[in-house]
Amino acid sequence: MKIQLVIVGIVILLLVVGLSGCEELTGNGDVSGDTSKVELLDYNVISTWVTGAWTLNRQEHEQNGFFYDDSSDASNHEYKITGTIKNKAGYKLERIVVTAKLYDSNGIFLDSKDDTVYDIPDTYTEDFSISFFVHNTDRFENVNSVKFEFTAS
Secondary structure, three states, X not given: OHHHHHHHHHHHHHHHHHHOOOOOOEEOOEEEEOOOOEEEEEEEEEEEEEEOXXXXXXXXXXXXXXXXXXXXXXXXXXXXXXXXXXXXXXXXXXXXXXXXXXXXXXXXXXXXXXXXXEEEOOOOEEEEEEEEEHHHOOOHHHOOEEEEEEEXX
């Protein structure tokens, strides 16, 4: 009985330590713009990077949420935001621009990029994908959150 309690305690401790500080970014997010025409059904943020790029120990890494590895051998950082939107305008939308805006923990705007989807019939859904790379995102390591803006026509 005591061994089972110890094992359960260790498992709980490992889960708490392993998940502390991790912010998995998924869901339906903070949105603005043409929200009467477009709905964000869900989204996901994946961070990828490479360590040992110039050695025989090259390893590719992937983690949910915004994660930045600042070790000296880490490179090729990318934040990939994927998601699904729905046309709820009541008519076919010719074009929806999905803009992802990155912010730091103080709510300071850092960068934005967009993806455009075309010819979405009423009530249909469509996937989008937006990537931010370390070489073109100022203060990449400070990214903490994402907000979305829709422009529909």
